[in-house]
Amino acid sequence: MQQLDNQEILMKLKSSKQFWDIKKKLKQGLGDQQKIGVNDIQKFAQSCEIEDQLTKLISHILRKSKKRESLKEDQIEFLNTSKIKWTELLFKNLDIVHQKTKNQEEDDTNTDSKLYIYDEKNLLAFLQTFKQQQQSIALYQNVQFQSNKLLNVNIPLKSSQSILDKYQYLLLQEELQDDKINKIRKQIENEHIDIELEKIAQTFVPNGERCLLYLKYFEFDHQETVLQQNFAKLQKECSNQLFYDELLEIDGHEISEDTFYFVFQEQILTCLKCFIRDRTIKENIRIQLQNGVKKEHAEFQLPVTGFFPFKNISKYVAPLCYLSTKIHIIYALFKEFFCRYFCFLHAISSENNSILSLCMQIEEIVSTRSPKLFHHLKVIGCDTLKLIIHQLVYCFIGDMDPPHILTIYDSIIGHDSLEILVILCVGFLNKYKPKLLLAKNQENVQQIFSELREDRFQELVQFAYKQ
Amino acid sequence: MQNKKLKWKSDFEKSVIIENFVNRGWTKSQDKEEDSSDWNVYWATVWNVRNIFNPKSGFRLNDQQIINHFPNHYELTRKDCMVKNLKRFKREQDKETYEQQGWNFDFLPTTYVFPGEYSLFVEEFHRCPNQTWIVKPAARSQGKGIFLLRKIQQLKKIAGTTVTSNMTQLNLASKENYVVSKYIDNPLLIGGKKFDLRMYVLVTNYKPLKVWIYNKGFGRFCNEQYTTDVAEIENMFVHLTNVAIQQYSDKYSQKHGGKYSIDALKFYVESAYGTEAFQKMMDDIHNIMLTSLKSVQAVIQNDKHCFEMYGYDILLDANLKPWLIEINASPSLTTTTPVDKNLKLNLINDVYNIVLPNDDFPDNEQKQQQITKVGGFSVLYDESLDLMNRKAQKRQSVKIWK
Numbered sequence: 097m098q099q100l101d102n103q104e105i106l107m108k109l110k111s112s113k114q115f116w117d118i119k120k121k122l123k124q125g126l127g128d129q130q131k132i133g134v135n136d137i138q139k140f141a142q143s144c145e146i147e148d149q150l151t152k153l154i155s156h157i158l159r160k161s162k163k164r165e166s167l168k169e170d171q172i173e174f175l176n177t178s179k180i181k182w183t184e185l186l187f188k189n190l191d192i193v194h195q196k197t198k199n200q201e202e203d204d205t206n207t208d209s210k211l212y213i214y215d216e217k218n219l220l221a222f223l224q225t226f227k228q229q230q231q232s233i234a235l236y237q238n239v240q241f242q243s244n245k246l247l248n249v250n251i252p253l254k255s256s257q258s259i260l261d262k263y264q265y266l267l268l269q270e271e272l273q274d275d276k277i278n279k280i281r282k283q284i285e286n287e288h289i290d291i292e293l294e295k296i297a298q299t300f301v302p303n304g305e306r307c308l309l310y311l312k313y314f315e316f317d318h319q320e321t322v323l324q325q326n327f328a329k330l331q332k333e334c335s336n337q338l339f340y341d342e343l344l345e346i347d348g349h350e351i352s353e354d355t356f357y358f359v360f361q362e363q364i365l366t367c368l369k370c371f372i373r374d375r376t377i378k379e380n381i382r383i384q385l386q387n388g389v390k391k392e393h394a395e396f397q398l399p400v401t402g403f404f405p406f407k408n409i410s411k412y413v414a415p416l417c418y419l420s421t422k423i424h425i426i427y428a429l430f431k432e433f434f435c436r437y438f439c440f441l442h443a444i445s446s447e448n449n450s451i452l453s454l455c456m457q458i459e460e461i462v463s464t465r466s467p468k469l470f471h472h473l474k475v476i477g478c479d480t481l482k483l484i485i486h487q488l489v490y491c492f493i494g495d496m497d498p499p500h501i502l503t504i505y506d507s508i509i510g511h512d513s514l515e516i517l518v519i520l521c522v523g524f525l526n527k528y529k530p531k532l533l534l535a536k537n538q539e540n541v542q543q544i545f546s547e548l549r550e551d552r553f554q555e556l557v558q559f560a561y562k563q
Numbered sequence: 564m565q566n567k568k569l570k571w572k573s574d575f576e577k578s579v580i581i582e583n584f585v586n587r588g589w590t591k592s593q594d595k596e597e598d599s600s601d602w603n604v605y606w607a608t609v610w611n612v613r614n615i616f617n618p619k620s621g622f623r624l625n626d627q628q629i630i631n632h633f634p635n636h637y638e639l640t641r642k643d644c645m646v647k648n649l650k651r652f653k654r655e656q657d658k659e660t661y662e663q664q665g666w667n668f669d670f671l672p673t674t675y676v677f678p679g680e681y682s683l684f685v686e687e688f689h690r691c692p693n694q695t696w697i698v699k700p701a702a703r704s705q706g707k708g709i710f711l712l713r714k715i716q717q718l719k720k721i722a723g724t725t726v727t728s729n730m731t732q733l734n735l736a737s738k739e740n741y742v743v744s745k746y747i748d749n750p751l752l753i754g755g756k757k758f759d760l761r762m763y764v765l766v767t768n769y770k771p772l773k774v775w776i777y778n779k780g781f782g783r784f785c786n787e788q789y790t791t792d793v794a795e796i797e798n799m800f801v802h803l804t805n806v807a808i809q810q811y812s813d814k815y816s817q818k819h820g821g822k823y824s825i826d827a828l829k830f831y832v833e834s835a836y837g838t839e840a841f842q843k844m845m846d847d848i849h850n851i852m853l854t855s856l857k858s859v860q861a862v863i864q865n866d867k868h869c870f871e872m873y874g875y876d877i878l879l880d881a882n883l884k885p886w887l888i889e890i891n892a893s894p895s896l897t898t899t900t901p902v903d904k905n906l907k908l909n910l911i912n913d914v915y916n917i918v919l920p921n922d923d924f925p926d927n928e929q930k931q932q933q934i935t936k937v938g939g940f941s942v943l944y945d946e947s948l949d950l951m952n953r954k955a956q957k958r959q960s961v962k963i964w965k
C-alpha cells in the first residue's frame with residue numbers, strides 16, 4: 097500500500113481550501129497575542145474544534161492515498177459460489193454467441209440480433225435464483241424477507257431511510273445566480289483535494305468546469321501526456337483483432353441510433369476496443385466482476401480486463417464524450433468511472449454499491465412507501481425491479497438528456513456512491529405511478545414507456561420523496 | 564378573446580403546417596384558384612407571394628390577411644443578393660460607428676458573384692493557389708448544383724465550354740447567377756464529421772426591425788468522416804450537410820436523420836470548450852443574424868401583412884467561429900424523425916402565437932408590445948426600444964434563449 101510522507105501530506109493539505117480556512121481562523125483567534133506557543137495553538141484549536149477538523153482532513157488524505165485493493169472475495173460465501181456459477185454461465189453464452197456469429201457469416205439472411213454475452217435482464221434473472229442463505233452480519237439491519245419480493249437474499253443492507261435522508265438535501269436545491277456560479281468556478285480552479293471537490297459535486301457543477309473537476313478528482317489534471325501515451329499504446333494494440341471487437345461493434349449500433357450520442361459513435365467504439373485490451377484495469381477495478389478461472393480447452397478466455405463485455409457497455413462511455421474533444425481524456429474518465437463505480441452494477445456482491453444491494457433497496461422503498469403500486473405491478477405480472485432494471489444498470493443513459501446524466505455522475509462522485517440511482521429509480525416509478533396503476537397487463541405497461549417522454553434529474557428526485 | 568374561425572391556405576402539403584391550422588380550429592379555404600383572396604392565413608411559396616405583391620396582379624391584401632413572406636425577401640435569401648447587400652451595408656457603415664455598435668462583418672467567407680465578378684475571382688484564385696472554393700447556384704436549394712473547385716477548368720460545369728485562367732469574363736451556360744466562396748476547410752468536427760447549424764429566426768417587422776430567435780434547431784451531420792484529401796473532394800457525403808444529399812448515404816439513419824439537437828450541441832461546446840468560448844460563439848451567431856437583417860432593412864418592402872421565418876445555415880470552424888452559409892426563406896418543414904416533427908410542429912405553433920396572438924390581427928402598436936418570449940421564441944432585437952433598453956434586452960434575450 098502506498099503511504100504518503102509528511103511532506104506529501106503537507107502539500108495535499110496546502111492544496112485544500114479547508115486548510116487555509118483553518119489557518120485563517122487560527123490567525124484571527126490568536127492574532128492579538130504577543131507570544132504564541134504550541135500550547136496556545138493547541139488550546140485554541142481544541143476550543144473551537146479546529147483540531148477535530150484538521151484530524152478529519154488528514155485522515156481523509158491518508159485514506160484516499162491508500163490504493164484500494166480490488167475486492168475478489170465477498171464476505172458472504174454463497175455469493176462467491178454464485179459468482180463462479182455466473183462466470184460459467186457467461187462462458188456458455190459466449191460459445192452460443194460465437195456460434196451465432198459464425199452462422200451469420202455463412203447466412204446473410206440470418207439476422208439474429210442477440211449477439212451479446214449478457215444483458216441486465218439476464219443479470220436480474222440470475223440474481224433471482226439466489227436462495228436465502230447465511231446469517232446476517234450483526235452490524236447491519238436484517239432485511240425482513242417478504243415472499244412478494246423479487247430478490248430473496250439475506251445480505252447486510254443499509255436502512256433505506258438512511259439513503260432517503262442522505263439525498264433529501266437535493267429537494268432544496270435552487271437555481272443558482274451568476275455570482276454564486278462564478279464562485280463555484282473559482283473554487284474548482286483552485287481546489288485540489290478530493291473532499292472539497294466532492295462537496296462541490298454534491299451540490300452544483302457548472303457545465304464548463306465539469307471536466308476539470310473530474311480530472312482533478314481522479315488526479316489526472318497534470319497527467320495529460322501520460323494519459324495520451326497510454327492511450328496511444330492501447331490504440332496500437334487494436335490493430336490485432338479480437339472476437340470481442342465484433343461484439344462491441346454490434347453493441348455500438350444502438351448508440352449510433354441515439355439522437356444524443358450518434359455523433360460520438362466512432363469515439364465510443366475506439367474507447368471500448370482500447371478498454372478490453374487494457375491490462376491495468378484488472379488491478380484498478382474495485383471489484384472483480386467474474387471469477388477469472390481459466391477454462392480448459394475454451395476457444396476464448398476472459399479479456400485481460402478480467403470480465404466479459406456486456407450489452408450496452410457503450411452507454412457508459414457516451415455521456416463522457418460531451419466533456420472533452422480529446423479521446424484520451426474521454427477514455428481516462430470512462431476507465432475511472434467504470435473501475436470505481438459502474439463495475440459494481442455488474443458484480444455479484446453484498447457491497448453497498450452492488451446491483452444486488454441497490455435492487456433490494458429499491459424494492460424495500462417502493463414496497464413500504466408505495467405498497468399499492470408494488471402490489472398492483474405484481475398482480476399484472478410486471479415486477480418493480482423488471483421495470484427499472486435497465487435504468488438502474490445503465491444510470492438512466494438513453495432515458496435522460498446528457499446534462500441530467502452528467503448530474504447523476506456528479507452525484508456519484510459527490511457521495512462516492514451509486515445510491516443516487518436508488519432515489520432516481522424510486523422517483524421514476526412514482527412519476528409514472530398514476531398511469532401504471534391503470535395498466536391492466538404488461539402490454540399496457542410497455543405502451544406507457546414507449547411514448548415520447550422526458551425524464552429529468554431534479555424532477556425524479558422530487559417524485560422520489562412524494563408519497 | 565374568442566378564437567375566430569380563420570380561413571387558411573397552404574401551398575405546402577406539410578403536416579406541421581396543416582395540423583397547426585386544424586388544431587386552432589381554422590377552416591381550410593375552399594377556393595382552389597391560386598389568386599383567390601378567400602383566406603386569412605396563407606403559408607405560401609415565394610413565387611406565389613411575388614405574384615400577390617406584383618402590382619400587375621391588382622391584388623390588395625386586406626386587414627384580415629397575413630402571409631409568410633415579405634414581397635422582396637430574395638434580397639436576403641438569394642445567395643447573390645445576400646452577398647451584395649452585406650457588402651453594401653459594410654461599405655455604408657462608418658467603421659467607427661459600426662464597431663461601437665458591435666456590428667461585425669467578419670462572418671462571410673470571401674465570395675464572388677458570377678458572372679459579374681469573375682475577373683476579381685480569378686485574381687484571388689491565383690493569389691491563393693492552395694485554396695478550395697465552393698460554387699453554388701444563387702437561387703437553388705437542397706445542395707443542388709453545388710461543387711468544390713480547385714482548378715479553374717472545373718468551371719466548365721457551369722460555363723458549358725472550356726474555361727481557362729486567361730479568360731477575363733465567364734459566359735454561363737444557363738441564365739442563373741452563381742456564388743463562389745472560399746471553402747471553410749477547417750470546420751468544427753464532432754466525432755470526426757462535418758456539420759452545420761440550422762437555426763430559426765422570425766422577423767415580424769423590418770421598420771422598425773423586430774427579430775425573434777428560436778431556442779431549438781439542429782446540427783446537420785455528414786455521414787462520412789471529414790477529410791481534406793483531394794481524392795474525396797467530390798464526395799458530397801463528406802462535404803455537404805444538406806439532408807437532401809445525406810439521405811442517400813448508406814450510413815444514413817432513419818432514426819435520427821443525421822440531426823443533432825442544438826441543445827446538445829450547446830451543451831457539448833460549453834462542456835468541452837468552456838463557458839466563455841461558448842458565450843462568444845453564441846454572441847457571434849447573434850451578430851450574424853442581426854447584421855444580415857440590418858443589411859436588408861432599408862431595401863426590404865416592409866408590409867404589415869407580412870412576417871417571415873428564416874432558416875439560417877451557419878458553419879462553425881475549428882476555432883468555434885461561426886460563418887454564414889446562407890439564409891433560407893422557406894426552410895424545409897419536412898419531418899424526418901419524431902423529434903424533428905415535434906420541433907417543427909412547435910415552431911409553426913409559436914410563429915402563429917406571435918403573429919396572430921389569440922387569432923387577432925395586431926396593429927403596429929400591438930406589434931411593438933414588450934413581450935419578449937413566446938413559446939420557444941425570444942426577442943433577439945427590437946429596434947423600437949431606445950438604445951439603452953435595447954442593449955439590456957439583447958443580454959436578457961441571450962440569457963433567456965440560453
